Amino acid sequence: MTNTADLGAEALRDHVAAQLTRARERSALLTDAVDDDDLVRQHSKLMSPLVWDLAHIGNQEELWLVRDVGGREPVRRDIDELYDAFQHPRAARPTLPLLGPGEARSYVREVRDKVLDVLERTPLEGRRLLDRAFAFGMIVQHEQQHDETMLATHQLRTGAPVLHAPDPPKPVVAHRVDEVIVPGGRFTMGTSAEPWALDNERPAHAVEVPPFAIESVPVTCGRYLEFVEGGGYDDRRWWSDGGWAFRVEANLVAPRFWDKHGQTWTRRRFGVVEEIPHDEPVVHVSFHEADAFARWAGKRLPTEAEWEKAARHDPDGDRSRRFPWGDEDPEPRHANLGQRHLRPAPVGAYPDGASPLGVHQLIGDVWEWTATDFYGYPGFQAFPYREYSEVFFGPEYKVLRGGSFGTDPAACRGTFRNWDYPIRRQIFAGFRLARDVRSGEVR
């Protein structure tokens, strides 16, 4: 990801075209990997058929870039309703008269051809939607977000593996659990400057954060296994009321996709059954499980502001940076992003991505549950549509931060906010621990 703030007009157009192409290559990979029957099938009630995601990607692109930005005639006005996420819940989508696989592929191609023409001919100025090519950036991020959702559908699907990727790097030295103390004080949360930041990341605002301690790496499978084997799922003390109700109703015993064979715990990962990797961040846990683990460990989840301060605050310059490592766009050496690997990397594998205080792997590997409900920042303004963020504001959603191995760099920043219900486990979510500090602990 190039910082779009620095590009001239022609370079910006080239950058947009390259980002659109990269997103489409990923969508094609995820949808060409399976046969037509698999594309139209619902692999889980939680997910859409893959073929719905594909045509929805094209429809969103048509609405914003062909019709709104381009001012052109609709490609397929008749299908808008089918691909409006608010019209039909995911569980109902397989029964709709959806475009078939071949039709969906030619639809997204036709839309894209028009969009590349619109990109050539539209001055990238004069409207807020066009400033720094925001509308195009929003559509790139939308496609990449659905690609991550499709990747989660692949993880839910049963059958032989169809996706393949090399393993992520290993740490040079094994990382031991430690924590970093972040001194109290104000920092700048959110952004008003990042050109492609979405509405919920805006505006930049000062937040006073009391001193806290945060662990330098996400909680690993090995440590989580101690909670599982130590009876954590059966001990009411560790769970909130809502968490315990969910634990009982869903009969939770371990993270999703874990299974016990005799004495050995295994997990299923994109069709491969393997032993639990002890040094890898745990993934596929709900907020409630993360919250229970934290109580068992004598700690708590970080607030969203704590997470962002750990990730962005420059203790020397007293300003907020774009990423833990600085202002540079993510490179493969910084973080496990972009589906280059099909799993989180062991803790300690990305020393080049650490923050100045030494907090590792905030970006990439696993989304991290925070303790914070999803609301707009002070001064929030829905842009360009209420249905991206605003309609979800409220206490029923928890914020997740940092992105996963399945998140593209185009849809990941130090300010990026994700959200989901606290019972959701199919997303690539883990967590890290934090705690309050006593005043004597802060140097």
Ligand code: AVJ
């Ligand atoms: C930000 C991941 C919660 O998938 O529901 C996709 C992104 N919004 N299409 C979602 C989104 C509209 C959104 N999340």
Ligand code: FE
């Ligand atoms: Fe969408």
